[in-house]
Amino acid sequence: MTRVTMAERPRRLRQSARVRQMVAETRLSPTDLIYPLFVRPGQGEARPIHSMPGQHQWSVDRLLGEVGRAIGAGVGAVMLFGIPATKDAQGSAIHDPHGVVPSAVRHLKDAYPDLVVMVDLCLCDYTDHGHCGILTPDGRVDNDATVDRLATAATLFAEAGADVVAPSDMMDGRVAAIRSALDGAGHMDTLVLSYAVKYASGFYAPFREAAENRPQFGDRRGYQMDVANAREALREARLDLAEGADLLMVKPALSSLDILARLAPIVDRPLAAYQVSGEYSQIMAAAERGWLDERTAALETLLAIRRAGASVILTYFAVKVAQWLSE
Numbered sequence: 001m002t003r004v005t006m007a008e009r010p011r012r013l014r015q016s017a018r019v020r021q022m023v024a025e026t027r028l029s030p031t032d033l034i035y036p037l038f039v040r041p042g043q044g045e046a047r048p049i050h051s052m053p054g055q056h057q058w059s060v061d062r063l064l065g066e067v068g069r070a071i072g073a074g075v076g077a078v079m080l081f082g083i084p085a086t087k088d089a090q091g092s093a094i095h096d097p098h099g100v101v102p103s104a105v106r107h108l109k110d111a112y113p114d115l116v117v118m119v120d121l122c123l124c125d126y127t128d129h130g131h132c133g134i135l136t137p138d139g140r141v142d143n144d145a146t147v148d149r150l151a152t153a154a155t156l157f158a159e160a161g162a163d164v165v166a167p168s169d170m171m172d173g174r175v176a177a178i179r180s181a182l183d184g185a186g187h188m189d190t191l192v193l194s195y196a197v198k199y200a201s202g203f204y205a206p207f208r209e210a211a212e213n214r215p216q217f218g219d220r221r222g223y224q225m226d227v228a229n230a231r232e233a234l235r236e237a238r239l240d241l242a243e244g245a246d247l248l249m250v251k252p253a254l255s256s257l258d259i260l261a262r263l264a265p266i267v268d269r270p271l272a273a274y275q276v277s278g279e280y281s282q283i284m285a286a287a288e289r290g291w292l293d294e295r296t297a298a299l300e301t302l303l304a305i306r307r308a309g310a311s312v313i314l315t316y317f318a319v320k321v322a323q324w325l326s327e
């Protein structure tokens, strides 16, 4: 039988694992991953988060052990969310230098000086109404008053030793205010990772159980972006770059691959993506039922997020992925 000679036989590049590995255009490495963690007051606490199987709210002492495990697996960075002892309308607990987050930062940097410690900077974990800012008398989020409080909180977190502050509030002008507050307090080397493109998303639902910050009324559409908009994402990114953000983040990740792909060629700073709670939980829930394979699905989504243009990924799979990659 004479065979057709074909110039194009792409399958030649898929013939063995070795060849496939050699020509892989995108790779995952534990050093690209940031592990988000929830810190609560108390001692000896590791409270499972029901809607995020495998994830916990940690007291600071237990957090140290969990982070040690992450470092052991090769993860080099964490993002901390705080669940304060008390909440009020102003989110005052964010200004407590002895609060759960500053204390977690100090302990982590003491125990693991090389760990990159990031702190999520937003009022919603600290307000009793659950919104990401303080409210005007008519119940709307007051942009400028919120920005002031975030800028002060950023200096406190930097003081405690945070390497990176990550504003996730979506107020206008907060990156510039945070940068100038940090510089004014002598924290010139503290990085700002801005949640630049953050959509109002149903995929944050499990996180709201984890951080105990579900809005008590209304929703976050007055400050988070409308999923319908892509050009607006370019605008948000441009503003945060101009205001001095060191890294930009897009979230959720999997439903924003087009945004990552648009931003990657035009943003001259590292681009991060957040594989959010709902993206994690849907894989975990389906895997628990045997409907898909956790490892295959998790690695596939993370690789796709890298392929779209993210250089860094925040993911609740961080420790597992780091372990899988070293097998």
Ligand code: PBG
Residues within 6 Å of the ligand: 120, 122, 124, 132, 168, 169, 203, 204, 205, 206, 207, 208, 220, 275, 276, 277, 278
């Ligand atoms: C708080 C914040 C949220 C997330 C990160 N920071 C929730 C929200 O905006 O409602 C979501 C993370 C996740 O779902 O894993 N501003």
